[in-house]
Amino acid sequence: MKALFKTLFGSARTIAVAAGAVFLAVLALHGPVPGLAGAVFPAAMLAGAAYLARY
Amino acid sequence: MPHLGIILATYLGACVEWVEAFTIVLAVALSIGWASAATAAGAALLVLAGMTLTGTALLAYIPDFAWVQGIIAAFLILFGLRWLAKAIARGAGLKPLHDEVAQFNAVRANKGLSDHHAAWLIAFNGTLLEGLEVWLIVVALGVQSHHALPVAGAAIAALLTVIAVGALLHKPLARVPENALKFIVGGALLAFGSFWMLQALGYVWPLGDGALPALAAFYLLGGLGLIALLRRRVGVAA
Numbered sequence: 001m002k003a004l005f006k007t008l009f010g011s012a013r014t015i016a017v018a019a020g021a022v023f024l025a026v027l028a029l030h031g032p033v034p035g036l037a038g039a040v041f042p043a044a045m046l047a048g049a050a051y052l053a054r055y
Numbered sequence: 056m057p058h059l060g061i062i063l064a065t066y067l068g069a070c071v072e073w074v075e076a077f078t079i080v081l082a083v084a085l086s087i088g089w090a091s092a093a094t095a096a097g098a099a100l101l102v103l104a105g106m107t108l109t110g111t112a113l114l115a116y117i118p119d120f121a122w123v124q125g126i127i128a129a130f131l132i133l134f135g136l137r138w139l140a141k142a143i144a145r146g147a148g149l150k151p152l153h154d155e156v157a158q159f160n161a162v163r164a165n166k167g168l169s170d171h172h173a174a175w176l177i178a179f180n181g182t183l184l185e186g187l188e189v190w191l192i193v194v195a196l197g198v199q200s201h202h203a204l205p206v207a208g209a210a211i212a213a214l215l216t217v218i219a220v221g222a223l224l225h226k227p228l229a230r231v232p233e234n235a236l237k238f239i240v241g242g243a244l245l246a247f248g249s250f251w252m253l254q255a256l257g258y259v260w261p262l263g264d265g266a267l268p269a270l271a272a273f274y275l276l277g278g279l280g281l282i283a284l285l286r287r288r289v290g291v292a293a
Binding site for chain 2: 008035049
């Protein structure tokens with residue numbers, strides 16, 4: 001069951017990084033320059049990948 | 056053009072998973088014979104085929120597509136992020152590369168292989184678990200792109216490729232550049248997931264579908280940059 005969960009969702013860190021990036025994108029979308037979301041989200045994702053690679 | 060990328064990403068991603076499943080089935084086959092091991096793998100593939108048909112049919116018939124798109128994108132993001140991060144870590148030397156021969160030896164060392172029923176279950180579970188990732192890619196990319204059949208075809212083509220090469224070599228497919236494939240597929244899945252996630256949240260991509268190759272290039276070039284940066288840091292620390 002644990003292996004199945006990890007296969008489908010990954011680790012808690014992966015979920016936290018993805019959720020954080022989505023949160024930042026939502027903030028950008030509702031901010032003064034919604035167009036920024038298209039840059040904020042991928043940048044957050046790449047930063048998250050760097051973090052996950054280290055841990 | 057995005058459809059070609061989807062089919063290629065599915066094929067390459069499925070190749071990685073089927074190679075890992077083949078290693079397990081091969082290790083089990085040496086204990087209980089090819090016929091029994093193939094039955095176990097076949098049963099797992101049947102379960103996966105049933106899951107693919109059910110998942111695709113269910114998701115395709117849900118009328119409100121926006122939230123389904125969000126869920127599918129979330130799965131692709133989780134999956135792509137994991138693969139990209141793992142490939143970056145391995146590329147930078149922070150984690151050892153995946154070793155099919157070591158995996159094969161680990162399965163061979165499993166005491167359960169002496170019992171026919173337990174060995175059959177090892178082959179079944181191994182194929183099912185590795186195949187679950189293929190199932191996820193096929194259903195997510197197939198439903199979202201409305202090209203479920205060619206996407207499923209790409210996964211089947213990958214399976215046939217691995218079976219053909221495996222049958223020819225009769226040993227773990229250790230020379231497959233697994234990390235490079237994971238890196239490319241991770242970047243591609245992350246690009247598709249990012250594109251559809253922001254779309255589901257109401258964002259309109261300025262370039263339309265043209266944003267997809269730009270996103271993939273951003274993740275792959277960024278990933279290469281991270282590998283170089285982390286490798287330098289590892290070198291300095293050593």
